[in-house]
Amino acid sequence: MAERQSSIGKAYVPGDHGNAAAGIGVTLRERKGLSIIQVTAWSDMVSSMLTAIGSATGLALQNKPGLGRVAGEKSVFGFAPGRYFVVSATPELETRLRSAISPELGTMIDLTHGRTVIRVSGPRSEWILSKLFAIDFSEHAFPVGYGRATLHHDIHANIQRIDDETFDLYVFRTFARSFWLTLGHAAEEVGYRVE
Structure with a gap:
């Protein structure tokens, strides 16, 4: 089976971005083959x-x-x-x-074929996601393995906490590029890496 084309397209630019002077706060990547x-x-x-x-x-x-x-x-x-x-x-x-x-x-x-999965990981992942979603991302309120359904403006997302510093976000493919760019803007202040 051929791998499907990414819905993020040309907005997916590997490398370091934003204010990385103090190190990389989060890493972003699209999970494929799921x-x-x-x-x-x-x-x-x-x-x-x-x-x-x-x-x-x-x-x-x-x-x-x-x-x-x-x-x-x-x-x-x-x-x-x-x-x-x-x-x-x-x-x-x-x-x-x-x-x-x-x-x-x-x-x-x-x-x-209807969802894009974006993995957000790193020491500042809770901080970045809290800027976008009105839910408590601390581990006592959002334990490892648990999931939530929420919105960022009109973009619906299902979110699962994978470990202490990692979250998977499931967004509709039609909104994936727009949401990816929003996520990058939110992460600029702490520096982010796209893998």
Whole structure:
């Protein structure tokens, strides 16, 4: 399968940018080659759906708001009641989920070609994201693995915390270039690297 063209296009300029005199505050990169599946459980089937997702991915999940797990290139996170993003670097993710999730549990849709995933990492990642989104990015309010759905003006984003200093942002492909430029402007004051 051929790799899809980046929706960020010519705005993706590798190297160091902004005020890097005191070092690089954040690193930005587009994550490619991912399968992104949205799973929605019927209201009385959430626990069974989480078990099925765990069976297909190997990621055990607890039924609580914002839940999430990360293991290497695989991740799962909740962003609304009974709604989850399931992400993997393997193209057979949808097939594995379809074999584990029956129609009695809920629905699923492949969003792979509709989203761009931007990874923001580094010691100033919380600071930069707090400039763009009205949510608390501190680790006590946004633990590792957990996810949130939010907006930056009219641009919807799903965000998952990957580790202490790393977040993955899922944005619609049609807004990816505009959001990438906004993210770069927000990061200029602390210096940023595009990989």
